[in-house]
Amino acid sequence: MSGSSRIHLLHVEDSKTDAYLLQRHLENTDIQIYLATSKKEFEYYLHNHSFDIILCDHYLPDLYSNEALETVRKMDSVLPFIIFSGTLPPGTAVKLMEKGANDFIFKDRPERLIPAILNAISRCKLEREREQMEKQIRFSENRFRKLVESSHEIICILNREAEIIYCSPSIRNLFNDHTKVLGCAIGQIIDFENPVRFLELFNECKNKKQRIEDLVYVKLLNSVGVFRCILRNHLNDEGINGIIIKFRDITDEISKDKQIRERDEKLRAFYENSIDGIIMAKTNGIITSANPAMCRMLGMQESELIGQHRNIIIDTDKDRVAELLEERRKIGKAKSELNLIRKDGTVFPAEVASSILPFKRDGRKIEKTATIIRDITEQKENVRQINDTAEKLQYAEKIARIGYLEINLKANTVYCSGEVSNILAVENCDDLK
Known part of the structure; x- marks a missing residue:
């Protein structure tokens, strides 16, 4: 029926008298009548209005009921169509019913009309509901099939004997030939490294x-794949009657996790054994961790540093620290x-x-700071000593150029530089005694 509770009826009739009689017969009902007296009016109403039922005379000057029925069925397969005519040639009613007419009523028996209209509309409603339900089922089945077929995961349904009664196309990734799959035991199709363990899960x-979940190892052509196996019991569920098993290939994930763990172990070893101090902190300066070398350098425990601001260990003026932080903010690092x-x-x-x-972390991007600190006290002292030695050498060089003479009267000794020997024309200092 249409959107409201009122019934919209299209009456295809060229006789004004018969149309009037029908209107009088239905005037106390909740039926609104639209009258089409020609093929042109019939087609106009059909394409521009929505009707709940059509009553059609068998013969109009330019339109026969079988032609009208064919036009209606091309547009709507279940719209009620009743032949309402005075006479019909023998066998015509049967042929029209076979082509999709809902009923045939003679004009001299109008008492049958209202029950026939209500019955046809009720059957139409049920048919539309059935079509809608079938459409939804087809949509769900198609969506399920497309999802399963496009999934890289392997989905199987097994009966109580562990035989495959359904499997997704992706199961072919486990072998190269065209082995029959349906009806076979899953152990014949998938080469489990430990089949006993899989049967225990099943x-x-x-x-x-x-839901039961575990890792299983499957022998492939040149390697062993790691799959996350998820099982769910649907043995008593109508339409499934089996155990659904999903195999998710996590071989690459396992490999990546192993690489990450190895990398983390290396980083941890570097962090723990570094001779330089390392401090991890939030971008606001709050310390989150410190390695052993840093703790030894400061004479503090890590627990004393965590949660503290970096300023507690910095003695340099604020402007110098601000320059360092600004440089780090601009280019990501600073020294x-x-x-x-x-x-x-x-x-x-x-x-x-x-x-x-x-x-x-948890899908959010966060930033931390890593600071490597090296105590340069010894380096500074070495530089100072080198500078002192250089200054002494420079002073000694100046003295050597002007000559140096030292006389010890008590010891009766004389020492002179080469410049003095040259000036006094003596071979050595003893000649000066």
């Missing part, structure tokens, strides 16, 4: 409703020389290299 699933404070209050010079490191 039998456990038969007795439980909860400078700062004075740091130990727990006992002593100050020491340090070479500081700080970088911003991006991380991902």
Whole structure:
């Protein structure tokens, strides 16, 4: 029926008298009548209005009922169509019913009309509901099939004997030939490295409703694949009557996880055994960790540093620190020389290299800072000693150029530089005694 509870009826009739009689017969019902007296009017109403039922005379000057029925069925396969005519040639009614007419009523029996209209509309409603349900089922089945066919995961349904009653096309990734799959035991199709373990999972699933999950290893052509196996019991579910098993290939994930663990172990070894101090902190300066070398350098425990601001270990003026932070903000890293404070209050010079490191956590991008610190106290002292030695050498060189004479009267000794020997024309200092 149309959107409202009122019935919209198209009456195809060229006789004004018969049309009037029908209107009088239906005037106390909730039926609105539209009258088409020609083929042109019939086609206009059909294409521009929505009707719940059509009553059609067998013969109009330019339109026969079988032609009208064919036009209607091309547009709508279930719209009620009733032949309402005075007479019909023998066998015509049967032929029209075979082509899709819902009923045939003679005009001299109008008492049958209202029950026939209501019955036809009710059957039409049920038919439309059935079509809609079938459409939804086809849509769901098609969507399920497309999802399964396009999935890289292997999906199987097994009966109680572990025989395959359904499998996704992706199961072909496990072997190269065109082996028959349906009806075969899953152990004949998938070469489990440990088939006993898989059967244990399968039998456990038969007795439980909860999802069961474990890793299984499958022998492939040139390697062994690691699959996450997920089993769910649907043995008593109509339409499935089996155990659904999903195999997800996680071989690459396992390999990547192994590589990440190895990398983390290397980084951890470097972090723990580095002779330089390393501090990890948030971008706001709050310390989150410190390696053993850093703790020894400061004379503090890591627990004393975590949660503290970096300023507690910096003795350098704020402007110099601000320059370092600004440079790090612009290019992601910075290097400078700062004075740091130990727990006992002593100050020491340090070479500081700080970088911003991006991380991902729970899908969010976060940033941390990594700062490598090297105590350069000894280096500074070595430079100072080298500078002192250089100054002494420079002073000694100046003395050597003007000559040097030393007389010890008590010891009766004389020492002179080469310049003095040349000036006094003596071979050695003893000649001067």
